[in-house]
Amino acid sequence: xxxxxxxxxxxxxxxxxxxxxxxxxxxxxxxxxxxxxxxxxxxxxxxxxxxxxxxxxxxxxxxxxxxxxxxxxxxxxxxxxxxxxxxxxxxxxxxxxxxxxxxxxxxxxxxxxxxxxxxxxxxxxxxxxxxxxxxxxxxxxxxxxxxxxxxxxxxxxxxxxxxxxxxxxxxxxxxxxxxxxxxxxxxxxxxxxxxxxxxxxx
Numbered sequence: 001x002x003x004x005x006x007x008x009x010x011x012x013x014x015x016x017x018x019x020x021x022x023x024x025x026x027x028x029x030x031x032x033x034x035x036x037x038x039x040x041x042x043x044x045x046x047x048x049x050x051x052x053x054x055x056x057x058x059x060x061x062x063x064x065x066x067x068x069x070x071x072x073x074x075x076x077x078x079x080x081x082x083x084x085x086x087x088x089x090x091x092x093x094x095x096x097x098x099x100x101x102x103x104x105x106x107x108x109x110x111x112x113x114x115x116x117x118x119x120x121x122x123x124x125x126x127x128x129x130x131x132x133x134x135x136x137x138x139x140x141x142x143x144x145x146x147x148x149x150x151x152x153x154x155x156x157x158x159x160x161x162x163x164x165x166x167x168x169x170x171x172x173x174x175x176x177x178x179x180x181x182x183x184x185x186x187x188x189x190x191x192x193x194x195x196x197x198x199x200x201x202x
Contacts, residue, residue, distance in 0.1 A: 022074045029071035036064035049112070063091040 043050070043057035066087040070080040080088070 017077075019077070022077055026071040026074035029067045029074065033064040033067035033071065036060040036067065040064065059091055062087060066091070 037060070040057040040060035043053040043060065046053040047057070066080075066084045069084045070088065073080045073084070
């Protein structure tokens with residue numbers, strides 16, 4: 001928490017304060033300084049999304065430094081300097097403004113989360129579409145490959161059938177040639193050995 005003027009009035013006479021009281025004040029200042037440093041870091045992250053975030057971070061760090069100086073003074077059993085008190089007083093938080101800033105931070109974080117979720121959903125959907133297209137392409141390629149195999153087998157069968165037909169034609173042609181030569185031999189024989197007149201039966 002930030003020490004206000006009333007708190008400071010209570011520590012205007014360090015001689016009447018105990019070491020334990022000074023240490024409590026120092027610990028409170030250190031704790032606030034740590035909180036302010038964390039707030040400054042958060043505002044650094046939000047600089048690109050939240051108007052005024054950079055200025056808020058600078059203010060938080062300036063106030064954190066003042067709180068650490070105040071803590072060091074308390075541990076020396078001293079009051080913070082007038083300059084330190086002025087920085088703490090002038091840079092103290094405005095509850096309404098800080099609440100509005102915090103709400104804007106929450107809204108910005110929510111928006112970032114929603115955007116990230118949408119991007120994730122789009123990525124998942126795109127991956128599903130890619131997987132589906134890859135499956136369809138693989139199935140189409142498989143059908144084409146099987147069709148090509150069937151066509152190749154059919155062409156092989158047709159070629160073997162054509163070979164068989166050609167061989168059958170060759171056999172028929174050779175058989176015709178043999179018959180023609182046999183007929184020619186018979187004709188030649190008849191010419192060379194004519195038959196005599198037949199003798200009538202008695």
